[in-house]
Amino acid sequence: MKTKLTKWGSDYGLFVIVVILIVSIWQIIVNRGIIPAFILPSPSAIWRSLMNNRELLFQVHLPATLKEVLIGFAISVTAGTMLGVGMHFSRSLEKVLYPFLVISQTIPLIAISPIFIMWFGYSIWSKIAVTILTAFFPIVVSTYDGLKSGAEEYRELLLTMGANRWSIFKKIQVPLALPSFMSGLKMSVVYCVVGATIGEWLGASEGLGYFSRRMSGSLQADAVFAAIFLLSLLGIVLFLLISLIEKQLLKNKVHI
Template identity: 80%
Template sequence: MKTNLKKWTENYGLFVLVVVLLFSIWEWVVRKGWIPSFILPSPSAIWNSLLDNRQLLLGVHLPVTLEEVLIGFALSVIGGILLGVGMHFWRPLEKVLYPFLVISQTIPLIAISPIFIMWFGYSIWSKIAVTILTAFFPIVVSTYDGLKSGGDEYRELLLTMGANRWDLFKKIQVPLGLPIFLSGLKMSVVYCVVGATVGEWLGASEGLGYFSRRMSGSLQADAVFAAVFLLSLMGIVLFLFISLLEKQLLKNRVR
């Protein structure tokens, strides 16, 4: 227990200290009146707003945004893996689709979101569509690049032993590509939060993005920051979950 605490302190102690220092300076500057509270509310005001609106934020808007994020992420993972593996096995598919994948990332979300609203209405699927557009690319690319990475010596060895393409895929390409794929997964799950928030900003009646837009319209900066805090916390928790999954999978892989 003490060893784990010492290790955690060595890894994150300085970060925690800097965060506490920054929040203290932030609180002090706002309380001094050097920055108007309607522009940058103090951390204590944000916390109080979070407590005052906790039933609305935690009971109504957070579950909606989380549902959009999780559904969008799940569909992105399934589709991204299938497409990445398909591009790996069939080169013409890679030549045709890879440019479209790159082009999809050049389209601003703020421009494409109204189109999704026209297609899907103000239902949850318009927000999920934006989320998928945001999160799909890292999964496809990390899957495809991971399967192409290294393993030439192992590949030649298995070929001399009579291995077929499926054997190479299962025993070399998947294990060696797993770290790259998991890195893409961590990026994607954070992008999902961004995509869901953008979708809610442009057209929704529930969700943290909708709540922050409504509060910004009435100049309630503390409530806006409270919603942003929950969105950030959601992204951090999801990122840590994928990181723990990565650690477990790679530990088992080494063994």
């Protein structure tokens, strides 16, 4: 345990010191009136707002956002992985769908979100649709690129031994694609938080994005920053969970 703590301290100790320094300077600047509190509230004011609104935030808005993120992420991973594998096996499918995937990422979310609200109303599915549009692309690209980058020498070796395409896919390409795939997952889960927040901001009755929009309308900057803090914390926690899963998968992966 001591060794792990020492290693963690050597890896992230400087980061913790920098964070403490930034928060301290931030607090001093606001306390001295260099920056007005209604523009940039102090860390202590944000913490008080978080505590004062904790029941509303932790019992209503955070669970709503988390639900949208998890559903959108699950759909994105399932559909994105299937599409990436399909594009890997079918050159024609890749030529047809890859341009559409790129085009989907050029559409501003602010512009497309009202259309989803028109289609799905103010239900949870309008927010999930925005989340999927945000998180789908990294999954497809990381899956496809990871499978395509399989070592050619191993593939040729298995072919000489009479292996079919499925055996090569399972024994060579999937293990070698795992690092790329997991990187896509880490990007996607963070994008899900962004997508859910944008969807809530444009039309919702609950969620951290809705809460921050309502608080900004009443000029409660400390409450807005409290919601932003929770959104950031949610993204970090989900990212770390995927990183932990990645570590276990790659540790247990059979080396070729």
